[in-house]
Amino acid sequence: MKKLNLKGLTGEVVTRFSPSYEEARQEWNRAVQKFPLVILYCTNTGDVSNAIIWARKHEVQIRIRSGGHHYEGYSIGNGVIVVDLSRMDGIMLNAKEQLKVQGGVKNGQLYAFVGSLGYPFPGGTCPVGVSGYTLGGGWGFSSRYLGLGCDSLIELEIVDYTGRILTANQFVNGDLFWACRGAGGGNFGIVVSMTFALPEKVDKISFVEIYAPKADAKMQETFLNAWQYWLEDLDERMTVNASLFNSLEEGMAIYGRGFFYGSPEEAAEVMEPLLNNGEIQLFVTQLSFLEAVRAVEATYPEYERFKSTGRFVYRKYSEKEIRNIVGLISKRAEGSIYAAITVYALGGKASQINPFETAFFYRQADYIMGIQTVWTVPGFAEENTQWLKKRFPYVKSLTKGSFVNFPYSHLRHYEKEYFGWNAPRLKKVNKKYDPYNVFTFPQGINGSPRP
The missing domain is CATH 3.30.43.10 (Uridine Diphospho-n-acetylenolpyruvylglucosamine Reductase, domain 2)
Known part of the structure; x- marks a missing residue:
């Protein structure tokens, strides 16, 4: 050797x-x-x-x-x-009160920094890296009020295929800056820093949770139907997600949570149409932004074994379609401890930017719909992978496009699915900034064989 x-x-x-x-x-x-x-x-x-x-x-x-x-x-x-890049985790406020972070900073580190200064931030819901989250668009519990993660990005530094450092913003390398707001990580170089505009400071927000233990299929169907109409005129200060799930521990249930940038009383009023006449429990707590994001992060395990993906919903579903969606999780895969359909609210500020203004194309969707399965014993990987693979075609038939931050390795025509009508322009940007396809990976722009 x-x-x-x-x-x-x-x-x-x-x-x-x-x-x-x-x-x-x-x-x-x-x-x-x-x-x-x-x-x-x-x-x-x-x-x-x-x-x-x-x-x-x-x-x-x-x-x-x-x-x-x-x-x-x-x-x-x-x-x-x-x-x-995990050791490149520096964070600073520059002279313009803009936030500059190195490429290895994680959400938790960023939240601790900005939260201690009284700022919120449109970051992710789990302890992910800020750069990967942002490059894929970035959905979080502030998306409807503050926009997607990439909407606050004003500049980045990226090391290109020659080893040179490039700056990209709306004035310099503008096409690269456009592409890095929604195309996902890894395509054009290695991002070593990002600079964000900060939103206005907030004192308190309302942390919202809903829970319905022993929610049978009928209740889950009723909830999903209410959800799709609830979003029509939803106060943009509210961003939530909700999971219809089937777990080994609890059976069928509903759990959701999110942030409301207003008082607990207003939050409770906004959430009322989802509560199914009191059958679904509502909990609203007034917290600082930092306390709220830490409460969310504390619920995530150190690691998981899972298969998951998410796609964009643009229309309302019939009773039969909703019944079929809920039916996808009626039986878990062998070895699975948790199966779920999860919906993530879009709209608000996220939808007020033209789909062609950044690489994130699916801004006009009503919400993201995800499906996932989780297992603990390594030997059940194939059963769970096949479980999702069998259900994916139905989810695909009801939706438009896949979320690059919730990727799926079995996706056909993935560039079109992830980037919609922005795909051709992204291929041109990639050819310009990475002409030899140095930054290749299984679903990279311009494509490469799966290793």
Whole structure:
């Protein structure tokens, strides 16, 4: 076996002979098990540049990892170099009171920084990396009030295929800036910093939760029907998601939560139409923004094994269609401990930007509909994968396009599905900024074979 030549790499190098390799190669989704050639922990942009130059010289494919939360694990791969940015986690306010974060910052770190200063932020709902979240558009519990994550982005720095650092904003490399607001991570280079405009400070928000234990299929159908009409004139200060689920522990139930930028009394009034005449419990707590996001983050496990995806809903469903949707989770896969249909409210500020103004195309959708299955025993991966694969065609028949932040590896014509009519322009941008397809991965723009 030829000895691996690591000359030229800077930062902490981990190989399969390193004691930390097994831990270092794990993604948040433990259903993903890949074996990279090298994992490189970068501490500065020089490390990132050197990694790209080394990879090209040795003809090794690159994967980019900041939070490690990619649903399909495209931030890792077999025989690749993983450029890990998790140690590049600096955050600062610049002279213009804009927020600048390095490429490895996670939501929790960002929330702690801005929340301590009294600011909210349109970030994600779980401890993901800020850059991957933003590059894919970014849905969160502030999306209807503050816009998607990418809507606050005003500039980024990205290391290109030559190892050079490029700045992209509306005045410089504007086409790249356009593409980086919705095309997903990993396509054009390695993002090493992002600068965001901050919203106005808030004192308190209302953290909303709904819960219906033992919600049979009929109640779940009633809820989903109410949901689709409730969204029509929803106060844009409210953003929620809700899961219709079937779990090993609870059976069939409903749980939802979200943020309302107003008083608890107003929040309760807004939520009333969803409560099915009191059958669904409502809990509203007045918290600081930081307290609210921490309450959400505390519910996420350290890792999971799951298969999941999400698509965009543009119309109302008939009773029969709703019955069929709920029926998708009536039986869990073998080994599954949790199966769910989850709906994520869109509209509000997220819909007030033209679909062609940024790469995130599906702004006019009413909501995102996701489907997922979770298991704990590794041996049940195939059963759960097939469970979702069998149900996906029906979900696809009712929806338009897939959310790149909720990717699905079995998606056909994925560029069209993820990017809609923005796909042709994205291919041109990719050809310009990555002409040799250096930043390739299984569902990258311009495509590549699945490793």
